[in-house]
Amino acid sequence: MKYSVVIPVYRNAESIPRLVEALIGMNRALDGEMEAVFVVDGSPDQSFALLREHIERLDFPAQLLAHSRNFGSFPAIRTGLQAARGSFFGVMAADLQEPPELLVAFFRALAADECDVAIGTRNARNDPASSRLASSLFWGMYRKLVVPDMPPGGVDVFGCNTVFRDQLLALDESRSSLIALIFWLGFRRKLVGYERLVRQEGKSAWTLSKKIDYMMDSIFAFTDYPIRLLMRIGALGSAASLGVALMVAVARLVGAISVPGYAATMLAVLVLGALNLLGLDLVGTYAWRAYENSKQRPLAVVAMRVANRVG
Structure with missing residues (x-):
């Protein structure tokens, strides 16, 4: 044949x-x-x-x-x-x-x-x-x-x-x-x-x-596109967080803020927490697939x- x-x-x-x-x-x-x-x-x-x-x-x-x-x-x-x-x-x-x-x-x-x-x-x-x-x-x-x-x-x-x-x-x-x-x-x-x-x-x-x-x-x-995308999101988030931190520091110094904001604190915690979970999930997925290949089934x-x- x-x-x-x-x-x-x-x-x-x-x-x-x-x-x-x-x-x-x-x-x-x-x-x-x-x-x-x-x-x-x-x-x-x-x-x-x-x-x-x-x-x-x-x-x-x-x-x-x-x-x-x-x-x-x-x-x-x-x-x-x-x-x-x-x-x-x-x-x-x-x-x-x-x-x-x-x-x-x-x-x-x-x-x-x-x-x-x-x-x-x-x-x-x-x-x-x-x-x-x-x-x-x-x-x-x-x-x-x-x-x-x-x-x-x-x-x-x-x-x-x-x-x-x-x-x-x-x-x-x-x-x-x-x-x-x-x-x-x-x-x-x-x-x-x-x-x-x-x-x-x-x-x-x-x-x-x-x-x-x-x-x-x-x-x-x-492809490592998900990791690279997460890095970009993290970089943008870090830049935005730094900008907000500077604004808050300046406002505090000039007396524009007298009481810490509850809403801003919660938003920061939720956004950063979601990014951390996403990062752990992506890294864990790559690690799990590497582990699957190591079994050699x-x-x-x-x-x-x-x-x-x-x-």
Whole structure:
């Protein structure tokens, strides 16, 4: 086999028949040199059972791995990349919102040695207006705070060669961002534009809370912006406090203040107390993440592995 397609699966039972058909078409387009690697990430539905039935009917190699619980889509991608046996690797979503033709374009560019990593960039998306607005805000913040050269539409899928895959898997950071790691590694990149399709089955598990957690992971793993922002706030607060202190001292000397002000004292205590709590929280977050990485726990645990007869 020459090409390995990694598909993380979570709550995708309804889209599996269409996913399998799409993979069959991809294998034909790739001259029968493809394998599929499904990673069921603790999905509570029937995704694993359905995939187990379908892979036995495939005429190309397929692996089915199941995590012991839900570890997240990025650990699932890493698990699939570790298990994949091809020379070139591509990642696609099980909901088929990214067209299968996009991965074929990745593989052709990689096989022609045009790049080490091919990245899908959204030129447009057929999603509701609220979803498009939320995505624009999310990736806009991501570009500003984490990866300045991130494409405006964001990144969900990519393909790479063996050298890039090996370097990516060597970065076993806990609570990090796989997408940011791809850009951090560098290498020769090729951006491939596409139009994101409408989700036809089920509901996305990529909720607002998960997006916020992902943004926090990306920020704390790749930038010291929160610390620098706190330093600026502290510097401005110190300058303002010094100015107010001088004003109070002068007013006291000229007799303009006869009784200390209760309101001013309370405001100073509350503002400084809030800044102290914010500073402790930010420093504690960085320290906790460093501690998490020092444990060296596996990023995911594979509980079951199945391969079809062709594989």
